[in-house]
Amino acid sequence: MSAVIPPTVAAARGLVEPVLRAAADRLDPITRRVAAYHLGWADAEGRPVTPGGKALRPALAVLSARAAGPQEALAAAAAVEFVHAFSLLHDDIMDGDRTRRHRPAAWTVFGQSAAILAGDALLSLAGELLLEDGCPGRVPAARGLAAATRRLIAGQALDLEFERRSDVSLDECRLMSTQKTGALLACACSIGAMAVDGPEPLVAALAAFGAEAGLAFQLADDLLGIWGSPSATGKPVLSDLRARKKSLPIVAALTSGTRAGDRLAALMAGPEPLSETELHDAAALVEEAGGRSWAETEAKHRLDAAERHLADADMPSAVRAEFLDIAHFLTSRGH
Numbered sequence: 383m384s385a386v387i388p389p390t391v392a393a394a395r396g397l398v399e400p401v402l403r404a405a406a407d408r409l410d411p412i413t414r415r416v417a418a419y420h421l422g423w424a425d426a427e428g429r430p431v432t433p434g435g436k437a438l439r440p441a442l443a444v445l446s447a448r449a450a451g452p453q454e455a456l457a458a459a460a461a462v463e464f465v466h467a468f469s470l471l472h473d474d475i476m477d478g479d480r481t482r483r484h485r486p487a488a489w490t491v492f493g494q495s496a497a498i499l500a501g502d503a504l505l506s507l508a509g510e511l512l513l514e515d516g517c518p519g520r521v522p523a524a525r526g527l528a529a530a531t532r533r534l535i536a537g538q539a540l541d542l543e544f545e546r547r548s549d550v551s552l553d554e555c556r557l558m559s560t561q562k563t564g565a566l567l568a569c570a571c572s573i574g575a576m577a578v579d580g581p582e583p584l585v586a587a588l589a590a591f592g593a594e595a596g597l598a599f600q601l602a603d604d605l606l607g608i609w610g611s612p613s614a615t616g617k618p619v620l621s622d623l624r625a626r627k628k629s630l631p632i633v634a635a636l637t638s639g640t641r642a643g644d645r646l647a648a649l650m651a652g653p654e655p656l657s658e659t660e661l662h663d664a665a666a667l668v669e670e671a672g673g674r675s676w677a678e679t680e681a682k683h684r685l686d687a688a689e690r691h692l693a694d695a696d697m698p699s700a701v702r703a704e705f706l707d708i709a710h711f712l713t714s715r716g717h
């Protein structure tokens with residue numbers, strides 16, 4: 383199944399992209415070239431191409447400002463996208479992933495050092511953009527983004543540690559996903575309202591909505607990491623099992639107390655890389671042990687919880703409907 387990108391997301395991309403490009407123009411030419419490639423503006427030779435990322439976070443940030451009033455918070459929206467872009471650049475290096483958004487990952491084209499520097503540069507541009515912006519809530523917004531980045535890093539640290547552990551609990555795995563993905567989604571959903579100095583209860587409700595939607599998004603992403611087709615995900619098939627990732631469906635299967643879960647644990651404990659047959663066996667065992675259905679149900683629960691937070695928040699009904707549209711899109715991407 384695949385879902386069409388909501389019109390709000392496409393429209394927000396058009397609004398935020400000039401801000402992103404103008405900010406990236408401040409970078410030195412070497413770093414800008416890597417950033418422009420990673421952000422999907424240019425090919426390896428610097429020729430213009432059509433951007434590949436979905437730009438969900440800036441769309442959520444734009445909506446977040448609109449929830450508080452008629453103002454825009456484009457610098458905040460661009461800053462969140464830069465943090466996201468930094469995290470993907472570094473993540474591909476850490477995971478050794480060679481493909482991103484249907485293209486060779488930046489580090490495979492420009493080398494690891496250049497890609498690390500480009501990620502660092504995007505992170506610093508995010509802070510610069512926010513703090514020099516004229517919006518009244520720029521300092522709390524910058525503090526919120528910095529805290530979300532710290533949590534994103536904590537989640538990534540757990541994710542990497544879990545690859546070497548065989549005793550990861552579902553609670554630990556949930557914490558990792560909440561930090562790795564939920565923190566920046568929560569920030570994207572609330573930073574616009576924060577930047578325009580919106581009321582505190584609205585900011586809190588939007589952050590709670592984003593945290594739940596972020597967990598639902600990560601569950602959907604984890605399902606795609608096992609059963610997603612490379613044409614839909616832009617990543618190699620069975621990539622999470624290949625990397626021995628302890629994603630939520632995998633940990634649900636490993637901790638299920640079933641024979642299939644035990645067989646999966648034995649398969650994943652071996653020292654050698656898994657063969658293609660073993661990878662397909664492992665995916666079947668995750669399913670047999672109930673990991674797939676658990677993750678699908680959990681994603682629905684998280685989406686319901688997200689909707690409840692939104693229902694309680696005071697905002698124009700059209701903005702609420704657009705938030706919901708994006709939340710449903712997050713969990714129904716191509717399989």
Ligand SMILES: CC(C)=CCC/C(C)=C/CC/C(C)=C/COP(=O)(O)OP(=O)(O)O
Nearest residue numbers: 435436437469472473534535538562563603
């Ligand atoms: C510090 C560090 C290295 C952190 C890494 C954290 C990390 C990679 C989290 C994964 C989050 C996620 C679901 C990304 C896909 O977003 P998306 O589908 O919106 O991506 P798109 O922009 O390509 O559409």
